[in-house]
Amino acid sequence: MEGIFFQSLHGMPIMRLISLLIIVLELVLVLPISTSSTTAAAHDHQALLPQALLGCSDRCGNLTIPYPFGMAPGCYRGPEFFINCTTTHEDENPVPYLTKISGSPYDLIQLRVTNISLEEGDMHVLQPVTRSCGEDQNDTDGVLLLPPPFTFSEDKNYLFAVGCGIVAVFQGSRPGQGLDGNTTLPHINRYCVTYCDDNSDGNNTDPVINDDSCSGFACSLAQLPGGVQNLTVMFTPVSNISRARHRKWYTKYPCRYAFLVEQSKFTFSPGTSFEQLNNTSHLPVVVNWEIGGHGTCDAARKSKKDFACKGNSKCVDWPSDNIHGSTGYICKCKKGYQGNPYHPDGCQDIDECKSNPCPVGKCINTPGSHSCLCPNGTKERSCKEKSKTLLMVMGISLILVLLVGSSSYICWGMKQRKYIRLKEKYFRENGGLLLQQQLAHHGGEATRIFTAVELEKATNNYHDSRVLGRGAYGVVYKGILPDNRTVAIKKSKVAAPTQSEQFANELTVLSQINHKNVVRLLGCCLEAEVPLLVYEFITNDTLFEHLHGKQKKGSSFVWELRLKIAAETAGALAYLHSSTFMQIIHRDVKAMNILLDDNYTAKVSDFGASVLIPLDQTQIKTLVQGTFGYLDPEYLHSNQLTEKSDVYSFGVVLAELLTRKVAFSYDRPEAERSLARLFVCAMEEERLDHILDGDIVTEGNIETVRNVAHLAKKCLMLKGEERPTMKEVAIELEGIMRTMANHHPQGNNVQLRPEDQTSNFLGSP
Helix, strand or coil, X not given: CHHHHHHCCCCHHHHHHHHHHHHHHHHHHHHHHHHHHHHHHHHHHHHHCCCCCCCXXXXXXXXXXXXXXXXXXXXXXXXXXXXXXXXXXXXXXXXXXXCCCCCCCCCCCCEEEEEEECCCCEEEXXXXXXXXXXXXXXXCCEEEECCCCCEECCCCXXXXXXXXXXXXXXXXXXXXXXXXXXXXXXXXXXXXXXXXXXXXXXXXXXXXXXXXXXXXXXXXXXXXXXXXXXXEEEECCXXXXXXXXXXXXXXXXXXXXXXXXXXXXXXXXXXXXXXXHHCCCEEEEEEECCECCCCCHHHHHHHXXXXXXXXXXXXXXXXXXXXXXXXXXXXXXXXXXXXXXCCCCCEEECCHHHHCCCCCCEEEEECCEEEEECCCCECCCCCCECCHHHHHHHHHHHHHHHHHHHHHHHHHHHHHHHHHHHHHHHHHHCCHHHHHHHHHHHCCCCCEEXXXXXXXXXXXXXXXXHEEEECCCEEEEEEECCCCCEEEEEEECCCCCCCHXXXXXXXXXXHCCCCCCECCEEEEECCCCCCEEEEECCCCCEHHHHHHCCCCHHHXXXXXXXXXXXXXXXXXXXXXXXXXXXXXXXXXXXXXXXXXXXXXCEEECCCCHHHHCCCCHHHHHHHHHHCCCCCCCCHHHXXXXXXXXXXXXXXXXXXXXXXXXXXXXXXXXXXXXXXXXXXXXXXXXXXXXXXXXXXXXXXXXXXXXXXXXXXXXXXXXXXXXXXXXXXHHHHHHHHHHHHHHHHCCCCCCCCCCHHHCHHHHCCCC
């Protein structure tokens, strides 16, 4: 296949491919050309559409005057839209002015109009520049007046002050209802302040302006708020002291300027702006206009009185940039239409077919759009003829797709095979074959060997939302098996290499543990670098959370219930110390590893974990830190954990149940940080009452509490040989529970059932 593909790149197929590329380029270029042709045709057609009312002129000199504006009675919508087209000299073209007409209440200075935009709803006019020159000349004020519905544009103009030591005040007003009841809101003030420095060039010659940012040095700017109609420009007087101090400046730049100007029509330049302003009397300003009198679009439509928007047009609330809300509206042609939306004839459909957008097929114009009717054997839209070259290219493309797809599939297959081989390698190294034989020999039917895929599906690819807890060994996830059973899956961190035979033996032993107070191992997964262990899921959190958690889950943790949990935990540990499980002595006995189900039945967890998964030095250090407060003091000398190490750790748990204090805390004084030391000292000094949890001590159970405290003290002896065995501890706790039940048969909240006797605490599988 590859040979056929490369052969097609020689000789004639290459020429056909080049021809195809030319066709594709034509297709790419046709649409932009057609689009530009359509736009150009639209503009040409727009120029031919009527802009003024029938019998009215729409030209004043070089400027088009569209309705609603007009230059003669009956040619404009209202007196506010009157344009005075006048000639000042016989040899000049007529000039349009926005001015008042007879009967208008506005004292308006005539404003020369340079452009009127129906689409933008604005008008460009020329406004005078306010200036003050020379030491002996008085400062002058400038006044800019606009009649309704005209306002200075907020986003297209800037206020400027140019010169030395200027404080220019721009005071405006806009229509509205003020606090005093007037129809205007006065005192809309903006200030532009400038400063100057005769020695700005570093010597005592002429002053130099080296800052063109217009941020205060010789130039300052500000923005006018929306809706302003009348604007007064004023200078504050310059003192003689200031003129004397900056005499060099005033000698070179004698004038000061303040003005409103269209943003794009003035940019401050230190080298030329003063000369330009000295020779300029007027600058362009953008003003907004609107159709007023009836409010916004909704109000105007409801009134149905003289609605300005005609056929094929839409109404837009205006001005859109006024933060005080729209006061009127303007009209715009809909898409696919052009013309004057205010004209009685309305907007006219654009005939897109005049620009020939369909090179081969027949163009059919539709209202606001068009369509191409293509002949048979041609493509849609552009009606470009199909060819054998196109078919060839499609075939080559298909071959390329097949090649890429085949390569991707081969790569994916190779990765899958590599992944499968890696899982098989881990399975062998982790003792999977030996474990299968031992489980079959010992009858461990309830213990399963899970596949990696099964556990990935059960944990939703080990998603963070499934995390139950994190520790020194790794992370525990909540998993849901296909039979809807909920399990806990321990995914350990990468540790020291496992000994496959030892691991298989330990796991076989653990699979035989069957005790109601021990978390049951349901299975494992050996297809990972570090084996994953699957346990039964315990629903009611840990003993640590109930005693010390933030939510104080143990607030109703009565003494009888605590004693029951202690007895069940002791029975489970004694069971694990039996001869069958003597090799499992590396446990982590602490409140966080005692789980509770919905019936508050204790479940011992994390037994044998360090044997199953060997730890490196870092993890051993983390483990010791995590068990600080529970660790057998003899371990610090012998570096070995024994059965009596479990007894010591259980004694700390008993102390927690009695005092509700954590095993180790830096928040306590240094001598009291270890709960074991604090508890033993309190017992020896007969201060037990000072450290007991007040929630559990009553007049009826104080003797039972003291008996358990004495047992805890024996468990916490420094020498392991002086401590009782876990079996002796379990028997003594059982006896204490029986005594409490006999003395308080009615008040005991946690009754011992016959099956809760020592035989079950110490029972075998």
